[in-house]
Amino acid sequence: MTAAPDGAPQEHPSWLWRNPDPKPSYDVVIIGAGGHGLATAYYLAAEHGITNVAVVERGWLAGGNMARNTTIIRSNYLWDASAGIYEHSLKLWEGLAEALDYDILFSQRGVLNLAHTLQDVREGIRRVNANRLNGIDAEWLDPQQVADVCPIVDISPDTRYPVLGATYQPRGGIAKHDHVAWAFARAADAMGVDLVQNCEVTGIDVDRGRVAGLRTSRGPITAGKVALCAAGHSSVLAGMAGLRLPIQSHPLQALVSELLEPVHPCVVMSNAVHVYVSQAHKGELVMGAGVDAYISYAQRGSVHTIERQMSAALELFPIFARAHVLRTWAGIVDVSPDASPILGLTPVEHLYINCGWGTGGFKATPGAGSVYAHTIASDAPHPLNAPFSLERFTTGALVDEHGAAAVAH
Amino acid sequence: MTAVSARTGMTLRLEPQPGEVIDRNRPLEFTWNGQRFPAYHGDTIVSALAACGERIFSRSFKYHRPRGLLSASFLDPGCTVQVGDEPNVRGAHRRVEPGMVVSAQNVWPSLRYDVKSVNQVVGRFLTAGFYYKTFIKPQRLWPAYERVLRRFSSGGVVAKDSAHGYYDKRYAHPDVVVAGGGPAGMAAAVAAAEAGAAVLLVEEEYELGGHLRWGDAGQLEALRELRAAVAAAPGVEVMTNSVVNGRYDGNWLGIVQRNLPHVVERLVKARAKTLVVAPGLIERPYVFEGNDLPGVMLSTGVRRLVNLHAVKPGQRAVVLSANPEGDAAIDDLARAGVEVAKVVDGRRGPTIQRATGSRGVQAVECADGTVVDCDLLVTAVGWTAPTALLNMAGDRPVYSERAARFLPSLLPDDVLVAGGIAGDGPLEQLTEHARAVGREAAGRAAETARSLCAGIPQIAERRAGPPDPEPAVALPELPVEDHPALFFSGTRGFVDFSEDVTAKDLIAAAEEGYDSIELVKRYTTVTMGPSQGKLETVNAVAVLAAATGRTIAETGTTVWRPPYAPITLGALAGRIFEPVRHSPMQPWHEAAGATPLVAGAWIRPDSYGDPAGEVRAVRSGVGIIDVTPLGKFDLRGPDVPELLNQLYVNKWSRLDVGSVRYGVMCAEDGVVLDDGVTGRLAEDRYILTATSSGAATVQEWIESWLQTERPDWRIHVTPVTTAYASINVAGPRSRELLGRLVEDVDLANEAFPYMRVRVGRIAGVDGCFMWRIGFTGELSYELHVPASHGLRVWEALLERGADLGVRPFGVEAQRILRLEKGHFIVGQDTDGLTQAYGAGLGWAVKLDKPDFAGRTELVWQSRRDDYFRLVGLQPVDGSVVPPEASQIVLGRGIAGRITSSRMSPTLGRSICLGFVAPSLTGPGTQVTVRLPDGGEVAATVMPQHAHFDPEGTRQRG
Numbered sequence A: 001m002t003a004a005p006d007g008a009p010q011e012h013p014s015w016l017w018r019n020p021d022p023k024p025s026y027d028v029v030i031i032g033a034g035g036h037g038l039a040t041a042y043y044l045a046a047e048h049g050i051t052n053v054a055v056v057e058r059g060w061l062a063g064g065n066m067a068r069n070t071t072i073i074r075s076n077y078l079w080d081a082s083a084g085i086y087e088h089s090l091k092l093w094e095g096l097a098e099a100l101d102y103d104i105l106f107s108q109r110g111v112l113n114l115a116h117t118l119q120d121v122r123e124g125i126r127r128v129n130a131n132r133l134n135g136i137d138a139e140w141l142d143p144q145q146v147a148d149v150c151p152i153v154d155i156s157p158d159t160r161y162p163v164l165g166a167t168y169q170p171r172g173g174i175a176k177h178d179h180v181a182w183a184f185a186r187a188a189d190a191m192g193v194d195l196v197q198n199c200e201v202t203g204i205d206v207d208r209g210r211v212a213g214l215r216t217s218r219g220p221i222t223a224g225k226v227a228l229c230a231a232g233h234s235s236v237l238a239g240m241a242g243l244r245l246p247i248q249s250h251p252l253q254a255l256v257s258e259l260l261e262p263v264h265p266c267v268v269m270s271n272a273v274h275v276y277v278s279q280a281h282k283g284e285l286v287m288g289a290g291v292d293a294y295i296s297y298a299q300r301g302s303v304h305t306i307e308r309q310m311s312a313a314l315e316l317f318p319i320f321a322r323a324h325v326l327r328t329w330a331g332i333v334d335v336s337p338d339a340s341p342i343l344g345l346t347p348v349e350h351l352y353i354n355c356g357w358g359t360g361g362f363k364a365t366p367g368a369g370s371v372y373a374h375t376i377a378s379d380a381p382h383p384l385n386a387p388f389s390l391e392r393f394t395t396g397a398l399v400d401e402h403g404a405a406a407v408a409h
Numbered sequence B: 001m002t003a004v005s006a007r008t009g010m011t012l013r014l015e016p017q018p019g020e021v022i023d024r025n026r027p028l029e030f031t032w033n034g035q036r037f038p039a040y041h042g043d044t045i046v047s048a049l050a051a052c053g054e055r056i057f058s059r060s061f062k063y064h065r066p067r068g069l070l071s072a073s074f075l076d077p078g079c080t081v082q083v084g085d086e087p088n089v090r091g092a093h094r095r096v097e098p099g100m101v102v103s104a105q106n107v108w109p110s111l112r113y114d115v116k117s118v119n120q121v122v123g124r125f126l127t128a129g130f131y132y133k134t135f136i137k138p139q140r141l142w143p144a145y146e147r148v149l150r151r152f153s154s155g156g157v158v159a160k161d162s163a164h165g166y167y168d169k170r171y172a173h174p175d176v177v178v179a180g181g182g183p184a185g186m187a188a189a190v191a192a193a194e195a196g197a198a199v200l201l202v203e204e205e206y207e208l209g210g211h212l213r214w215g216d217a218g219q220l221e222a223l224r225e226l227r228a229a230v231a232a233a234p235g236v237e238v239m240t241n242s243v244v245n246g247r248y249d250g251n252w253l254g255i256v257q258r259n260l261p262h263v264v265e266r267l268v269k270a271r272a273k274t275l276v277v278a279p280g281l282i283e284r285p286y287v288f289e290g291n292d293l294p295g296v297m298l299s300t301g302v303r304r305l306v307n308l309h310a311v312k313p314g315q316r317a318v319v320l321s322a323n324p325e326g327d328a329a330i331d332d333l334a335r336a337g338v339e340v341a342k343v344v345d346g347r348r349g350p351t352i353q354r355a356t357g358s359r360g361v362q363a364v365e366c367a368d369g370t371v372v373d374c375d376l377l378v379t380a381v382g383w384t385a386p387t388a389l390l391n392m393a394g395d396r397p398v399y400s401e402r403a404a405r406f407l408p409s410l411l412p413d414d415v416l417v418a419g420g421i422a423g424d425g426p427l428e429q430l431t432e433h434a435r436a437v438g439r440e441a442a443g444r445a446a447e448t449a450r451s452l453c454a455g456i457p458q459i460a461e462r463r464a465g466p467p468d469p470e471p472a473v474a475l476p477e478l479p480v481e482d483h484p485a486l487f488f489s490g491t492r493g494f495v496d497f498s499e500d501v502t503a504k505d506l507i508a509a510a511e512e513g514y515d516s517i518e519l520v521k522r523y524t525t526v527t528m529g530p531s532q533g534k535l536e537t538v539n540a541v542a543v544l545a546a547a548t549g550r551t552i553a554e555t556g557t558t559v560w561r562p563p564y565a566p567i568t569l570g571a572l573a574g575r576i577f578e579p580v581r582h583s584p585m586q587p588w589h590e591a592a593g594a595t596p597l598v599a600g601a602w603i604r605p606d607s608y609g610d611p612a613g614e615v616r617a618v619r620s621g622v623g624i625i626d627v628t629p630l631g632k633f634d635l636r637g638p639d640v641p642e643l644l645n646q647l648y649v650n651k652w653s654r655l656d657v658g659s660v661r662y663g664v665m666c667a668e669d670g671v672v673l674d675d676g677v678t679g680r681l682a683e684d685r686y687i688l689t690a691t692s693s694g695a696a697t698v699q700e701w702i703e704s705w706l707q708t709e710r711p712d713w714r715i716h717v718t719p720v721t722t723a724y725a726s727i728n729v730a731g732p733r734s735r736e737l738l739g740r741l742v743e744d745v746d747l748a749n750e751a752f753p754y755m756r757v758r759v760g761r762i763a764g765v766d767g768c769f770m771w772r773i774g775f776t777g778e779l780s781y782e783l784h785v786p787a788s789h790g791l792r793v794w795e796a797l798l799e800r801g802a803d804l805g806v807r808p809f810g811v812e813a814q815r816i817l818r819l820e821k822g823h824f825i826v827g828q829d830t831d832g833l834t835q836a837y838g839a840g841l842g843w844a845v846k847l848d849k850p851d852f853a854g855r856t857e858l859v860w861q862s863r864r865d866d867y868f869r870l871v872g873l874q875p876v877d878g879s880v881v882p883p884e885a886s887q888i889v890l891g892r893g894i895a896g897r898i899t900s901s902r903m904s905p906t907l908g909r910s911i912c913l914g915f916v917a918p919s920l921t922g923p924g925t926q927v928t929v930r931l932p933d934g935g936e937v938a939a940t941v942m943p944q945h946a947h948f949d950p951e952g953t954r955q956r957g
């Protein structure tokens, strides 16, 4: 597809992807057609020329967390390893619409992380200082500067959660999650990747320490390599191959309001009070909470989490008190002990794992996809994901991002 | 438009109707888009406007098409308006009030007139139909579109100065909640109450009655009887203008209540033993070209308008009727003086093709080719069952081909259905069935109550539990009547009015590969608008089914998500359950001019104006600080040492009565979680302290051990943080000062040495305990006095120590004092990766203990030495204080950071604590600190954390 001669916007493509039956055998089978699975398939085909690939999905395309997240994108994580992979991802975001030939509504409207206590302030400044040394556009803003960026935040000192400052990443923002998934899906399909929906993996066959194939609701599939991309269900799948993961699956809730005229120009997050808010292009406020504290695979959360989150949100944004909540929902997120992902090899040969993104893996979609594809293609981690090995939980070389990632997205 | 004056403006108001809800004796005025309009009490905003001849109430989301009345109910997609500072008010539901300021939303550029240029400007953005799909390339144009698109957003307005109202919540524990106050709901509620249940009857409209309200004389009579029965029934609480919004596990129901005076909304959290779902049926629109024109209405909408509000809906009508409700609408129209130009019977083959007109219906083209001029087209083509609450209860309703609607399938025991959602039949049969359901609901509720009581230890007869239920009788079956399957005509119209999604859009989506209903929903946003699919879901499924050659049952539906009806953020938020905390001495601090410091939940004195002077007072004489926020837990029971051994990395088995020990807590990943001292006050009584900011976490941590891991331990934990006011008395003359106030404790060094605790009487206050510890490095005593006497002891200390130069000191002085002494603060000098060894706490870790939290990780760490370490640091230039959180760099990489830094009044130079990379830990090593402004300073690694009195002689003196 090319741009229309006058540079005018162009019609949507008329065909997006096939809906094939699974073949008996593939070089690589990716489990889970969420953002990460689709991106991985795309990069395998586009950058490594591996196209005899299937992405098997038990439901409909990208109907898991990819369809449920609040689409915040940023890279201002604390540690060098995290800064590396998230910034790699952010750079890919910046060229993604062009690369995939599909608009993903990527809007770099800036992300604020508010600080409400002196502890938050120290932690925020530390992160800004570290980010800058890692080449990330991070700034520390005082309350007045926060109000300049986002005039509707209540910065008066007598609110329950006074704003003492904020970290700011101007290049951060949001994108349209569904479009991202469809863009990757369409591009992967065009290169020959089979996107197989309604195909649940029920078993992973391991033969003498090496992965051999899968059992699925649509029949067995033999596979040279198998790559897990099952987000909240990673432990279940890893269990099929005899692996125990240090992952806990929790519900994570979000909600949207009814449409409002544009009032909120950026993304505001507040770890301390477990709230983040942006306004989508269409006009709805998109808000999220912290995880529900219990472990669950049921895609629903409890109301009190939302209640708490709303009470904090209204302290920061009193003007939203009379806006209406239109819809709430939950996804199941895969939380790792150090709030960093697990991305790399497993003890089972040719079985690869990508999980543990918890509450914040949307922003990593292209970045994780590209390094995961590299890992699968070369059977060795890319330098950017080497620190995120599964072994770190036995060597103790953790990458703690609770400060940067706790609620966060 | 000119101002309309009261009364004469209501040109379409009919003569009094038997069931009308307006009060003609109470006229009122309100404004609509700046113009004054008359109305009667009982009118909705939109019925009042319609009575004055208004037909357009909004413009559609994407195409800015004029929209009018459709269903004349809460769900009406074209009637969303702004009321004052309240956005997205449902104008066909909300009752108008005197002086109400109402305006149209989404009116750019204007509600009334099409501005040709608008379409020229935006046409290229919108022609393709989908809101976003055109913007593929080139990417550089996107920001421009984004700006234009934002002009299009069609929401309400939240005003910047909106008041931050507080909303209360209510907790209810009814036996039975009935969702829906139509005839079935009322009958069920009455029957349940008569069977002994406490019933909460919740109705979305302002009045009970459902469809009976706009019915004929017989139905109105039935309505009167049912209302009387509800009023007479014992134990039925009625909540009108309220909605059961969500059903969660254990029949936990969120109800939004809007019928309270002076309260916008209240969230009622009800734990019902049984839920009866009786929401009736929602009339489904018909899909054909022009179906969104003002003047196209549902039969129920017309009947509401005529019978409840006495408004003439048009002059000349065409009616498409496929059911008795539609036939009744024909009678209503005739009575209202509307000429019924043609009736098309939907039960007999083809129906209508399209409606045409520019700003409203002007003609209808029927399937038989006739074209009828009219200004009103009424459709009655069938029903949607509002199964949202059933979905939330785990039910997956099944599609009935015969009835052309979804029916409940498998319900949990604590959810029952009544009325139209359950089946069909004449009124008598439906209410009879509902009564049986109500009795059954009461019976099941009693059953639940009994089993709950059985699980709770009973206190004699007083808690005998509810009476036995009636013997169970099977619920009667309701018939399901045939209904023609009418979803769309041969032309393509709007499926989703609020999202502006047409049948054509859905068909195109299917062709592009979005072949599952969920994908189509996400792609086209069909059913994602304000009514969440209550009007449009089944039509969307039907159109998609036809496009993909599947049946409706095969296509399935999307999942309904809570809330059932929109709820304000304010009502969900309620009040914050996080009060600001302060110590009993805070008023004194404020009076003394202390600078307040927000420290987590607490407000504390940062300083009394001169932190350096406060430091010197402590080092040279005596000072007192309010440390009430310190977390305090009273632990009792024989297994307390077990708990302490589990929580702390240190050993606890031998802590003598009267002794105090410092302990370090680690999380399971070996990361330092908290620290503090624990003292043994008596044989089986311990006080454990936690850091002020960590107190809540520590409490949860303790509880998780006791409740989930070791419920067998015999331990009682009482949080006593605010039960005691805590004061640290510090400085070389603290013993002298205390000696004047403490009555029954020997303060001599040998009698009360360092790290000991004593119970006694201070300043005449009994029940105090004090321990000799301190954060400042001086001789010091931490006093814990019953909170109500805190201020008295505080004042006594100042008064009796005046001649010793006693001064109060604040948190800032304490921070300096502890930094001079090299004491770290968990959370400031440590982070989420700091394991005990890295913080220099290896001495405390007793790996020979068989188990404690974090042990596994710490075993690994004890074998490594590649971790960053906490060290004392002094800038080479002692006049420079590198800000906290400055990074330490090695070449271009990060090699550590400054965690604490201050100018030391005692040493006259800057001092720091910081983390450094393993290669930089050697005493005397020079490190480079990168300042936030980009400059760099050199600092020297010190042999120990303490910059002052490293031997610790002063505190033992």
Ligand SMILES: Cc1cc2nc3c(=O)[nH]c(=O)nc-3n(C[C@H](O)[C@H](O)[C@H](O)COP(=O)(O)OP(=O)(O)OC[C@H]3O[C@@H](n4cnc5c(N)ncnc54)[C@H](O)[C@@H]3O)c2cc1C
Pocket: A031, A032, A033, A034, A035, A036, A037, A056, A057, A058, A059, A062, A063, A064, A065, A066, A067, A068, A069, A070, A071, A072, A073, A199, A200, A201, A202, A229, A230, A231, A232, A233, A237, A252, A253, A254, A288, A329, A330, A331, A332, A333, A357, A358, A359, A360, A361, A362, A363, A364, A408, A409
């Ligand atoms: C409410 C919420 C808000 C969030 N907000 C943000 C945010 O603002 N920013 C951000 O960066 N991240 C956010 N996240 C996190 C982000 O959504 C996830 O980290 C990310 O989407 C996970 O990767 P994925 O897209 O591949 O997952 P998914 O889309 O969940 O994909 C996993 C897929 O695996 C499939 N699957 C599972 N088991 C099987 C099986 N046995 N066989 C076949 N298929 C299977 C699932 O059906 C699913 O489609 C949020 C998450 C939630 C729930």
